[in-house]
Amino acid sequence: xxxxxxxxxxxxxxxxxxxxxxxxxxxxxxxxxxxxxxxxxxxxxxxxxxxxxxxxxxxxxxxxxxxxxxxxxxxxxxxxxxxxxxxxxxxxxxxxxxxxxxxxxxxxxxxxxxxxxxxxxxxxxxxxxxxxxxxxxxxxxxxxxxxxxxxxxxxxxxxxxxxxxxxxxxxxxxxxxxxxxxxxxxxxxxxxxxxxxxxxxxxxxxxxxxxxxxxxxxxxxxxxxxxxxxxxxxxxxxxxxxxxxxxxxxxxxxxxxxxxxxxxxxxxxxxxxxxxxxxxxxxxxxxxxxxxxxxxxxxxxxxxxxxxxxxxxxxxxxxxxxxxxxxxxx
Ligand code: NDP
Numbered sequence: 001x002x003x004x005x006x007x008x009x010x011x012x013x014x015x016x017x018x019x020x021x022x023x024x025x026x027x028x029x030x031x032x033x034x035x036x037x038x039x040x041x042x043x044x045x046x047x048x049x050x051x052x053x054x055x056x057x058x059x060x061x062x063x064x065x066x067x068x069x070x071x072x073x074x075x076x077x078x079x080x081x082x083x084x085x086x087x088x089x090x091x092x093x094x095x096x097x098x099x100x101x102x103x104x105x106x107x108x109x110x111x112x113x114x115x116x117x118x119x120x121x122x123x124x125x126x127x128x129x130x131x132x133x134x135x136x137x138x139x140x141x142x143x144x145x146x147x148x149x150x151x152x153x154x155x156x157x158x159x160x161x162x163x164x165x166x167x168x169x170x171x172x173x174x175x176x177x178x179x180x181x182x183x184x185x186x187x188x189x190x191x192x193x194x195x196x197x198x199x200x201x202x203x204x205x206x207x208x209x210x211x212x213x214x215x216x217x218x219x220x221x222x223x224x225x226x227x228x229x230x231x232x233x234x235x236x237x238x239x240x241x242x243x244x245x246x247x248x249x250x251x252x253x254x255x256x257x258x259x260x261x262x263x264x265x266x267x268x269x270x271x272x273x274x275x276x277x278x279x280x281x282x283x284x285x286x287x288x289x290x291x292x293x294x295x296x297x298x299x300x301x302x303x304x305x306x307x308x309x310x311x312x313x314x315x316x317x318x319x320x321x322x323x324x325x326x327x328x329x330x
Contacts, residue, residue, distance in 0.1 A: 004100030005305055007047065009058040012096055014050040016306050021061070026104035027096055030074040033084060033105065035066045036329040037123035038098035040305060040321040041159065042245065045312035047092060056094045064270075066098025067113065067122040069329050074108025083113040085281065087127045089272035099305060111277050114285035119330045123322050124297045125284055127228040128159030130255070131269040135160070135218040135240035135278040136167050136266040142238030146172035147214035149234060150195075153222035154178040154202065155245050156188055159296075162319045164218045166191045166292045167284075173216070178225070180200055184318060191292055202228040206283060207253035210286075216240075223247025231255070242267040245315070297321045 006019040026032070047053040047062040055062070070082040078084070089109040091097045096104075113122055144151070151168055155161045156177035168175045169192020177188040180199035188196060206227035212234045219226045220243030229239060230252050241264060256262040273282075295321030299309045311317050 003302070004061045004096070005048070005061045005063070005302075007050075007055055007058060007062055008036045016048050018105075018303060021100075023102065025096070026102065029095075029105040029107075031070055031078050031105055031107045031110060032072040033066070033068040033086075033110075033323045034071050034104045034118050034329055035068040035098055035103055036119040037068075037325060038063045038287040038323045038325055039067065039126035039128075039222045040300065040308060040312070040323060041242070042312050043127075044092060044099070048309040049313060051313060054093055055306045056090075059258060061096035061100045062092045064088060064093070065098065065123065066103055067119040068103070068326075069119075070325040073107065077107050078110065083119060084110040085113050085122045086110055087130050088272070090270065099302075099323065099325075106175050108267040108274065111281050113295045116284050117261045117285040120322065120324070120327065121156045121290060121293060124293045124320050125163065125288065126159065126320060126322075127269055128275070128320060129163035129284060129288070129293075130280050131242050131267060132160045132163035132167055132218070133150070133284050134267045134269055134272060134276065135164055135242055136171065137276070137280065137283075138240040138267050139216045139218070140240050142216075142265055143236070143261050144216035144238050145148060150176050150214055151216040151218070152178055152197065152229060153193075153218045154177045154225050154229065155243065156193065157181050157184050157318045158220060158245065159320045160220045160243060161218070162191055162296045163288070163293075165193050167194065168218070170287050170289060177276030180315065181318075182202070187295070187318065200226065204228070206231045206252060209259060212260065217243070219243065221246035224251060226250060229269070230262060230264065233260060235260045236262070238263045238265060238267060240265050240267050242269070262282045299324060
């Protein structure tokens with residue numbers, strides 16, 4: 001038996017609690033991993049609170065990511081003692097996830113932990129930070145460079161936003177952080193933001209085109225915020241869109257695309273091909289300032305995970321939440 005957060009559903013009612021579950025229920029993945037750390041991401045909060053149909057089968061162990069140490073492997077790529085990280089692939093949605101003492105997953109889903117990064121730092125980064133790096137890579141692939149002008153990051157105080165701000169600033173970009181919590185400006189400036197724009201300046205119905213300002217954008221909010229960002233893009237600007245913290249809708253027009261040649265690049269971390277994942281993790285290990293990462297981290301105990309989840313949906317989380325599960329493995 002091992003400990004896990006378990007989501008159960010009976011007659012439409014969802015119950016979530018820490019429970020002791022059987023190793024036999026772990027699934028048929030080739031690699032067994034002792035989980036050292038997991039995290040809470042926005043999607044985990046949706047799963048735990050049941051506010052969106054993230055979980056596809058019950059009972060489910062939530063946790064879309066974890067870092068840990070391989071204990072058994074039928075995949076020749078891994079041997080006991082290997083340190084690994086996992087993000088996505090439906091783990092915590094369709095397959096039992098990382099908010100547990102043990103995970104049993106397919107070898108191809110794992111990424112070896114890059115040199116120079118600890119198991120705790122890996123989950124400080126977590127899926128939010130790995131997605132932030134995918135967004136940076138999407139801007140680069142679209143031809144955005146630091147010389148092109150200002151880059152805006154929306155939902156900047158959250159997990160994806162905080163890491164994106166730090167990564168872009170480290171890459172020499174002039175980052176403007178868009179936030180609904182301007183009282184947290186010192187935190188965002190500490191991560192490298194050169195300026196702050198208040199969320200309300202990016203809300204309301206978007207005009208087809210507004211004054212051109214942004215060379216690039218990382219958007220985690222969607223809805224009117226993304227529509228306003230699109231209308232403010234410079235000619236040939238690129239937006240990396242990964243989130244829906246504000247809304248799933250996109251009330252925009254074709255004007256930014258056909259009159260300014262703007263590119264909207266979607267970023268999907270869940271099914272992202274392995275070579276891109278490996279590149280993202282290697283670049284995170286090399287370029288993310290670990291002191292800045294530390295400033296983003298708040299630890300939440302395994303027993304307090306369920307109580308902490310609603311904070312995400314109320315927009316109260318700043319930076320990243322790390323859940324130590326077996327930190328002695330580090
Ligand atoms: P967080 O909750 O940590 O951050 C979201 C931030 O968005 C908040 O901190 C807040 O920032 C802002 N925000 C919250 N609510 C609203 C609102 N109603 N209107 C406008 N802004 C709002 O979440 P994450 O950073 O972990 O994730 C952000 C989004 O990205 C989520 O939608 C998540 O599902 C998505 N995501 C997608 C991935 C993918 O593969 N595509 C992977 C990872 C995340 P502030 O207070 O600064 O305004």
